[in-house]
């Protein structure tokens with residue numbers, strides 16, 4: 001036996017290194033995550049065009065710009081799947097527009113998610129906040145330019161990814177002085193979750209923050225375009241951690257709204273100082289948590305989606321569709337193109353998409369509208385009321401909480417260290433109201449006046465069956 005020139009120990013070490021190399025080669029190649037991100041300005045020109053602001057009443061014309069309306073986008077790939085996540089500072093971006101963005105992006109991405117923050121201080125991106133009920137508030141020139149700009153943004157990002165690691169965190173967010181619930185029962189999904197993608201040089205490529213509250217701090221008298229608190233939130237994230245920040249609105253339906261501080265007379269302060277306080281306050285909590293988070297070991301990326309049909313029984317929506325204010329394809333119950341005569345009494349069906357996106361330790365439910373927080377977390381026992389009465393003592397028509405759904409709720413179905421609920425994902429179908437508390441004034445073509453108590457949200461909802469059909473689809477997508 002020939003003796004090894006450097007003795008047995010070195011030979012053993014070589015053998016071990018060889019064995020290790022063989023072992024490593026036998027392991028499946030670890031996915032390398034790559035990402036890129038950018039924010040672009042999509043603010044309409046208030047000087048050269050009439051810009052109608054969305055979210056409160058019609059005929060609110062923008063008189064200028066306080067801060068930009070943006071498209072914030074993250075492109076991420078694990079080498080197999082390429083996903084773009086786009087968030088717009090608008091009230092809602094309907095599926096037909098999302099499909100146009102996707103068509104223009106073409107092969108550059110396998111899946112494109114376009115969500116809206118649900119900003120009530122931005123341009124009408126849907127068409128129902130024009131000067132009169134008969135005139136669309138959506139500027140066709142601006143929406144076409146915006147679709148083009150988003151597609152260009154994503155295609156540019158696809159060509160400039162770099163390796164990243166991911167870390168993520170989830171915590172209980174603040175309630176008092178930040179968010180409150182205007183509709184009984186008081187249930188607040190105060191989950192605050194965040195992720196950060198870091199390049200090898202330690203610099204941040206992107207962050208995402210997910211929290212649930214209507215972006216409407218400036219309220220209905222404001223006529224200067226602004227991104228409201230999410231703009232301040234993203235600015236603060238970028239100030240603290242660098243990179244491009246995205247903010248995703250969660251289960252903000254029924255009726256999560258900012259809880260601004262009050263002036264000496266007790267009036268809520270509808271100011272940029274308050275929007276900044278809310279946005280920066282949430283950002284600081286998210287950034288603190290991310291700074292303590294450890295990099296994830298498994299940076300996998302996957303997407304599953306399901307197309308569903310939802311019945312629309314809302315006469316306001318039928319009128320808006322008949323007049324072309326809400327332009328989207330409508331169907332019969334079997335999914336064939338709608339053939340009947342469209343009247344306020346019609347039941348039409350619309351196609352929508354729900355999905356589950358997994359990125360490392362984060363699992364995100366893609367919800368095509370404004371999910372009521374009780375469908376996300378339950379809380380019918382008062383455990384999510386944070387000191388408020390579950391039902392107001394003077395509510396003339398209180399919800400029958402004993403008949404509320406028993407779950408599982410959306411966060412029970414999700415199963416990951418960090419959960420996100422992406423509200424207004426690829427669509428804005430309005431409020432997703434739990435069936436047990438769905439009440440409308442069916443005798444009225446406008447659904448107004450709505451039944452006593454808290455039933456405004458039903459007037460901006462497809463109908464009674466949306467919640468169970470959306471939740472059923474998530475049950476199938478997330479079946480264990």
Ligand SMILES: [Zn+2]
Nearest residue numbers: 118214253370
């Ligand atoms: Zn809303």
